[in-house]
Amino acid sequence: MPGGYAGKFLDIDLTKEKVEDITFDDETLEAYFGGRGLAAKILWDRIGRRWRKIDGLDPENVFLALTGPMTAIYPGARIMCSGKSPLSNGTVGSTASTEFASELKMAGYDGVIVTGKAEKPVYILVTDEGGEIRDASHLWGKVGEETIKLLNREVTEELAKRKPNVGLWKEPGIIYIGPAGENLVRNAAVMTKICHACGYGGYGAVMGSKNLKAVVAKGRGKIPAVDAPESVKLLLKKTHEHLIGRTTMRRWGTGYAGYAMGADTSSEPIRNWQEEWHDEKSMGGPMFENRFWVKKKWADFGCTTNCMKISCIKSGRWKGDITDMPDYELEAYCGTNLGIFDPGENIHMSALIDNLGHSGINGPNTMGFAAELYQRGILTEKDFGFKPSWGDAEAMTKLAWLIAERKKIGRVLGEGTYRAALKIAKKKGMKPEELLKYAVHVKGIEIGAHGTRSDADYTHDISYAASVQGGDHTSVAVDGFTEMSAAVFTDSAVFCNFCFFGVPQELVFDFAKAVTGFPITQESWRRVTGPRIVTLQRALLLLGGPDVTWEPVGDDDNPPRFYEPLPSGPYKGSKTDEALVKQKRKTYFETLGWDEKGIPTKETLKKLGLSDVDPLMRKFRK
Amino acid sequence: MSKPIWIARDYAACSGCKRCEIACSLHHEGWMWPEASRVRIFMPFPGCEVPHLCAQCNDYPCVASCPVQALSTDADTKAVLVDREKCISCGKCIKACPGQVPILHPGDEKATICDLCDGDPECVKVCKEAGYNALMLVEEGPSVHRRLFSRNPIEVAKDLAVLFFGEKGEEVI
Amino acid sequence: MSKPIWIARDYAACSGCKRCEIACSMHHEGWMWPEASRVRVFMPFPGCEVPHLCAQCNDYPCVDSCPVGALSTSADTKAVLVDREKCTGCGVCIRACPGSVPFLHPGDDKVTICDLCDGDPECVKVCKEAGYNALMLVNEEPNVHRRLFSRNPIEVAKDLAVLFFGEKGEEVI
Numbered sequence: 001m002p003g004g005y006a007g008k009f010l011d012i013d014l015t016k017e018k019v020e021d022i023t024f025d026d027e028t029l030e031a032y033f034g035g036r037g038l039a040a041k042i043l044w045d046r047i048g049r050r051w052r053k054i055d056g057l058d059p060e061n062v063f064l065a066l067t068g069p070m071t072a073i074y075p076g077a078r079i080m081c082s083g084k085s086p087l088s089n090g091t092v093g094s095t096a097s098t099e100f101a102s103e104l105k106m107a108g109y110d111g112v113i114v115t116g117k118a119e120k121p122v123y124i125l126v127t128d129e130g131g132e133i134r135d136a137s138h139l140w141g142k143v144g145e146e147t148i149k150l151l152n153r154e155v156t157e158e159l160a161k162r163k164p165n166v167g168l169w170k171e172p173g174i175i176y177i178g179p180a181g182e183n184l185v186r187n188a189a190v191m192t193k194i195c196h197a198c199g200y201g202g203y204g205a206v207m208g209s210k211n212l213k214a215v216v217a218k219g220r221g222k223i224p225a226v227d228a229p230e231s232v233k234l235l236l237k238k239t240h241e242h243l244i245g246r247t248t249m250r251r252w253g254t255g256y257a258g259y260a261m262g263a264d265t266s267s268e269p270i271r272n273w274q275e276e277w278h279d280e281k282s283m284g285g286p287m288f289e290n291r292f293w294v295k296k297k298w299a300d301f302g303c304t305t306n307c308m309k310i311s312c313i314k315s316g317r318w319k320g321d322i323t324d325m326p327d328y329e330l331e332a333y334c335g336t337n338l339g340i341f342d343p344g345e346n347i348h349m350s351a352l353i354d355n356l357g358h359s360g361i362n363g364p365n366t367m368g369f370a371a372e373l374y375q376r377g378i379l380t381e382k383d384f385g386f387k388p389s390w391g392d393a394e395a396m397t398k399l400a401w402l403i404a405e406r407k408k409i410g411r412v413l414g415e416g417t418y419r420a421a422l423k424i425a426k427k428k429g430m431k432p433e434e435l436l437k438y439a440v441h442v443k444g445i446e447i448g449a450h451g452t453r454s455d456a457d458y459t460h461d462i463s464y465a466a467s468v469q470g471g472d473h474t475s476v477a478v479d480g481f482t483e484m485s486a487a488v489f490t491d492s493a494v495f496c497n498f499c500f501f502g503v504p505q506e507l508v509f510d511f512a513k514a515v516t517g518f519p520i521t522q523e524s525w526r527r528v529t530g531p532r533i534v535t536l537q538r539a540l541l542l543l544g545g546p547d548v549t550w551e552p553v554g555d556d557d558n559p560p561r562f563y564e565p566l567p568s569g570p571y572k573g574s575k576t577d578e579a580l581v582k583q584k585r586k587t588y589f590e591t592l593g594w595d596e597k598g599i600p601t602k603e604t605l606k607k608l609g610l611s612d613v614d615p616l617m618r619k620f621r622k
Numbered sequence: 623m624s625k626p627i628w629i630a631r632d633y634a635a636c637s638g639c640k641r642c643e644i645a646c647s648l649h650h651e652g653w654m655w656p657e658a659s660r661v662r663i664f665m666p667f668p669g670c671e672v673p674h675l676c677a678q679c680n681d682y683p684c685v686a687s688c689p690v691q692a693l694s695t696d697a698d699t700k701a702v703l704v705d706r707e708k709c710i711s712c713g714k715c716i717k718a719c720p721g722q723v724p725i726l727h728p729g730d731e732k733a734t735i736c737d738l739c740d741g742d743p744e745c746v747k748v749c750k751e752a753g754y755n756a757l758m759l760v761e762e763g764p765s766v767h768r769r770l771f772s773r774n775p776i777e778v779a780k781d782l783a784v785l786f787f788g789e790k791g792e793e794v795i
Numbered sequence: 796m797s798k799p800i801w802i803a804r805d806y807a808a809c810s811g812c813k814r815c816e817i818a819c820s821m822h823h824e825g826w827m828w829p830e831a832s833r834v835r836v837f838m839p840f841p842g843c844e845v846p847h848l849c850a851q852c853n854d855y856p857c858v859d860s861c862p863v864g865a866l867s868t869s870a871d872t873k874a875v876l877v878d879r880e881k882c883t884g885c886g887v888c889i890r891a892c893p894g895s896v897p898f899l900h901p902g903d904d905k906v907t908i909c910d911l912c913d914g915d916p917e918c919v920k921v922c923k924e925a926g927y928n929a930l931m932l933v934n935e936e937p938n939v940h941r942r943l944f945s946r947n948p949i950e951v952a953k954d955l956a957v958l959f960f961g962e963k964g965e966e967v968i
Binding site: 072073099102106145148149152165166167168170171193194195219220221222223225229233240244250294295297298299300301302303304306310312314319320321322 | 641728
């Protein structure tokens with residue numbers, strides 16, 4: 001067994017109520033590593049040949065919650081959730097920081113794989129004794145905070161009953177869904193720790209479609225052994241020195257950016273991306289800190305970045321709402337994108353959207369889309385039952401609930417922005433393009449809060465357009481080479497990317513080698529492992545699903561809005577450069593060994609050990 | 623620092639990073655083993671993290687309770703010491719402790735209690751390095767206050783919840 | 796610390812001791828003179844202490860506003876510098892400043908603004924020494940965030956009041 005791995009995976013069929021321990025051979029682990037990479041491999045092996053026919057919400061879809069060999073050893077333990085995405089019909093490796101990941105490994109498992117559908121709501125409990133399926137009827141319908149409270153109590157009581165006398169049992173680690181996931185809102189998140197989320201891909205809906213409310217883990221075993229423990233200890237010390245040196249990040253997290261992305265880089269979504277520049281000082285970091293940050297240094301397992309803070313609204317209409325600072329994405333999406341520029345209202349919306357189990361990015365993207373349709377008279381007050389006016393926190397609160405509960409127009413909006421656009425167009429007798437021009441997504445995955453029109457942020461021309469994960473801002477397409485050793489790596493090693501930035505990549509890859517014993521280098525990830533994972537993801541994305549497939553090249557593009565000139569601010573008139581998109585997309589495909597349509601070539605598939613994928617790619621090459 | 627020492631706690635400052643669990647188990651067990659750590663972080667609700675560790679009560683109820691005299695105290699550091707050969711894993715010391723701090727080791731089930739790392743606690747070092755200072759080394763002999771810190775961590779967390787969240791805090795744990 | 800530098804603020808951590816006022820005036824005036832200190836701690840309600848000092852806004856509205864060109868910026872530290880010979884005590888820079896930070900010296904009525912002690916601020920030293928770290932030295936270029944810190948201290952204190960006191964906080968200032 002290579003270092004870092006606990007050694008086995010839980011394989012659960014909810015339809016048959018079967019629970020099994022399985023393993024993967026060393027070659028597979030070395031080739032795909034863990035997390036995002038291993039998930040793509042498992043999905044290809046199990047349902048790849050029937051991919052096109054399976055919808056993300058079908059029982060046949062596979063839900064995966066995987067760690068990687070570096071999880072809970074490298075700072076910032078995370079879990080990776082994946083499956084066939086109900087949005088893109090491809091796969092996303094969506095991660096969240098949580099003790100669920102460290103507890104899973106302590107219980108002796110590297111991951112949980114779930115197929116089928118339970119007859120009634122259940123949760124999965126993983127302990128040192130193995131995995132079990134437990135009744136969750138009493139938890140169904142509960143928001144995030146309630147779910148955590150009830151499961152913490154229930155599971156510690158149960159474990160204390162089974163093994164008393166060993167001392168106090170600590171709370172377990174939990175990943176869970178809220179009402180949004182339960183009601184199959186297509187872009188719903190898998191939540192953890194009230195405000196951390198596996199937000200991209202819609203895996204909350206996948207869990208919901210299986211009647212799976214939560215996966216809970218509590219282990220008492222060691223963190224798995226590593227290949228070179230003395231090296232790992234030394235590298236860990238060095239890594240922490242780097243992380244602790246990042247004073248600005250530790251002080252503010254990403255919440256500082258709520259003002260900077262507006263005032264400086266002009267790349268913040270405002271009212272469904274109709275604008276991207278603002279100079280509202282109310283959204284500045286200190287405005288949140290001084291009034292709302294009750295805990296200023298909040299960290300996850302093994303982390304010294306502590307970019308997280310805890311916010312609480314202490315007075316007024318939304319008194320008692322609790323969330324993180326909010327991080328930049330929710331500052332933008334639960335704030336400026338809804339026309340909200342008040343920190344308290346922003347915090348309230350973040351807390352609500354997290355509690356409902358919406359994705360904090362994707363959910364309010366659809367809300368913003370809906371609010372713009374109302375603004376333009378395409379949808380009316382009757383569709384909602386209220387006026388979803390920009391900046392109206394009461395109305396936006398109702399809208400978040402409407403979608404989570406799939407009521408009125410919320411039924412259609414719960415399909416995600418892209419499908420909602422198509423359905424509303426059909427319903428109103430309009431052409432799809434007329435609605436799609438307001439839909440800010442790529443490949444069905446709503447875009448993160450970093451615009452490309454100003455070109456002043458880190459996102460540019462092909463960042464989303466060429467990415468196998470669509471609008472996912474955490475894993476953008478750079479040049480078919482560089483990003484392989486960044487997001488593709490951290491999503492597969494599974495640890496927090498904020499514990500990755502600021503640490504020399506050489507150190508990180510030495511760490512990876514010292515943990516696993518695999519001959520890993522930055523170069524091997526950029527040339528082989530990363531491309532292998534991304535090429536497999538590309539193949540699955542191309543296969544599509546029963547309701548939606550993507551046109552190669554045609555859909556490897558930005559949404560129409562990103563080609564509209566910015567209407568205001570220092571970058572007024574600026575828009576995404578189409579010529580640059582064409583050019584860089586071509587180079588991106590070439591670098592990864594795909595043809596001019598972005599179809600992986602036979603040679604590339606062979607080189608990467610993916611020859612069995614080739615037969616399904618032939619039809620795309622014609 | 624010259625002995626005797628004590629680890630002072632600033633619960634509200636605990637970030638929940640659990641590096642203390644990692645450092646303690648690295649030192650005592652040779653590898654990362656959070657559930658064998660002598661300091662354990664409880665988090666019954668996110669934001670309410672409580673480091674739970676021996677407070678060295680001045681009357682040492684755990685030592686008094688042991689039926690086979692497996693527990694004693696260190697003359698220098700004043701820490702509780704466990705003779706693992708003698709320990710019969712009866713769990714009486716856990717029940718005697720006002721805060722139920724000791725655990726039975728997840729490996730060999732022997733009583734496991736903070737020994738203050740013989741005067742130079744690892745947990746304090748990592749907590750200080752990261753700037754949290756939730757665990758701080760102070761020069762202090764055992765006193766009547768100690769038993770105030772041997773408290774069920776869920777009760778401590780409930781207090782923190784109200785401090786942080788106001789009335790809402792009464793509901794979350 | 797190599798330049799450019801900035802004094803980061805953690806308002807909630809301010810203890811209200813005013814040693815920064817004492818240290819600053821000691822350094823610039825030769826003796827303790829809190830109302831001549833370039834950092835002034837406002838306390839509109841006990842518990843809500845706010846250190847008020849120049850934030851070195853990246854567009855330096857004060858420098859632009861001076862009718863006699865008495866204000867300039869240091870190439871190294873990026874601090875605002877006052878030519879006391881040229882200054883006429885007109886107060887236009889105080890009005891131009893988003894947070895009304897500058898003030899007329901209680902001795903000679905010349906405008907007085909933090910000069911970052913030429914790279915080694917005294918206020919930061921005493922705040923760090925006492926472990927408050929409400930004022931911290933960081934390496935940072937002037938940027939768009941600076942103007943967020945040039946804010947009326949009463950408004951900052953009102954935010955702190957709600958953070959600390961909940962709804963009661965809306966009433967106390």
